[in-house]
Amino acid sequence: MKILLTGCGGQVGYELERSLQGLGEVVAVDRARMDLSNLDQVRAVIRDVRPQLIVNPAAYTAVDKAESEPALAFRINAEAPGVMAEEARRLGAVLVHYSTDYVFPGTEPGARAETDATGPVNVYGASKLAGERAIAASGAAHLILRTSWVYGMRGRNFLLTMLRLARERDELRVVADQHGAPTWSRTVADTTATILAQARAHGSSAGFDAGWWQECGGIYHLSSQGRTTWFGFTQAIVEQAGIDCRVVPIASAEYPTPARRPQYSVLSSRRLLERFGHVPDWQEALRLCMQ
Ligand SMILES: NC(=O)C1=CN([C@@H]2O[C@H](COP(=O)(O)OP(=O)(O)OC[C@H]3O[C@@H](n4cnc5c(N)ncnc54)[C@H](OP(=O)(O)O)[C@@H]3O)[C@@H](O)[C@H]2O)C=CC1
Numbered sequence: 001m002k003i004l005l006t007g008c009g010g011q012v013g014y015e016l017e018r019s020l021q022g023l024g025e026v027v028a029v030d031r032a033r034m035d036l037s038n039l040d041q042v043r044a045v046i047r048d049v050r051p052q053l054i055v056n057p058a059a060y061t062a063v064d065k066a067e068s069e070p071a072l073a074f075r076i077n078a079e080a081p082g083v084m085a086e087e088a089r090r091l092g093a094v095l096v097h098y099s100t101d102y103v104f105p106g107t108e109p110g111a112r113a114e115t116d117a118t119g120p121v122n123v124y125g126a127s128k129l130a131g132e133r134a135i136a137a138s139g140a141a142h143l144i145l146r147t148s149w150v151y152g153m154r155g156r157n158f159l160l161t162m163l164r165l166a167r168e169r170d171e172l173r174v175v176a177d178q179h180g181a182p183t184w185s186r187t188v189a190d191t192t193a194t195i196l197a198q199a200r201a202h203g204s205s206a207g208f209d210a211g212w213w214q215e216c217g218g219i220y221h222l223s224s225q226g227r228t229t230w231f232g233f234t235q236a237i238v239e240q241a242g243i244d245c246r247v248v249p250i251a252s253a254e255y256p257t258p259a260r261r262p263q264y265s266v267l268s269s270r271r272l273l274e275r276f277g278h279v280p281d282w283q284e285a286l287r288l289c290m291q
Pocket residue numbers: 007008009010011012013030031034035036037056057058059060061076097098099100101128146147148149150151155156
């Protein structure tokens with residue numbers, strides 16, 4: 001099976017390139033080969049590669065910057081995935097795409113299910129929601145995995161930022177009123193591969209089985225078990241790294257940013273756990289990652 005993987009230099013894309021190896025021949029493309037802001041190029045690369053599976057972790061992920069670049073964020077996060085889905089349908093291929101907890105307004109303390117009402121509070125979230133809708137409307141077999149607070153030992157992420165700041169400063173002031181579940185990039189990639197292996201087992205040598213995608217496709221929440229705040233996440237990071245740095249809880253109002261962020265961002269991964277098994281607890285995953 002031929003797999004087209006986008007954004008192979010990103011946090012999740014890097015891990016996917018490894019996790020997807022057992023599944024087929026992975027054609028990994030970066031921005032230089034396929035720029036998602038260039039829709040003609042997206043189309044041309046897919047028609048050239050003719051994959052049976054497209055996996056798309058590439059995205060515009062700069063949450064604050066998106067507030068001042070909405071058109072670009074929407075092109076990359078909504079229009080480009082829409083083109084991928086359209087091309088996937090033409091080829092009879094499957095599209096696996098990633099989305100975010102930021103599609104929700106975050107006004108309710110409980111964990112959000114896939115069927116709960118969306119309502120993004122920032123441009124990034126709105127652009128990701130538009131991407132989900134474009135894919136759903138395309139008629140292509142697809143999987144949309146919504147994850148949250150992704151970190152890892154490479155790329156741009158909260159873990160690496162906080163490790164750097166904790167070494168530079170005596171004190172870190174971190175918001176304690178935004179709730180969510182930090183998720184290791186490797187958890188996202190490995191779980192994706194687990195799901196695809198199950199999908200593959202229901203198919204034939206010719207490819208995936210359309211019936212399986214009818215029944216099991218669509219949106220799944222995929223984030224770590226448990227919950228914390230950015231403050232709690234930072235405490236765990238500093239403690240595990242053994243860095244001598246005070247971590248002080250603050251309110252969001254004391255840390256102004258261009259983009260608003262949801263207050264309660266916990267996702268319930270129940271649908272995924274019932275069908276596909278285990279996802280680790282955030283503290284356990286953080287420990288494994290930092291080892
Ligand atoms: N990071 C997070 O906290 C979360 C992420 N997600 C979602 O998960 C998915 C994976 O995110 P993650 O791996 O963390 O993101 P990263 O920011 O680590 O990686 C994004 C990747 O997309 C690429 N990219 C950006 N713009 C373009 C473009 N115009 N053309 C081609 N490639 C481009 C980047 O390339 P380059 O290096 O060249 O910029 C990079 O390889 C995304 O869909 C994201 O929305 C969901 C929840 C949380």
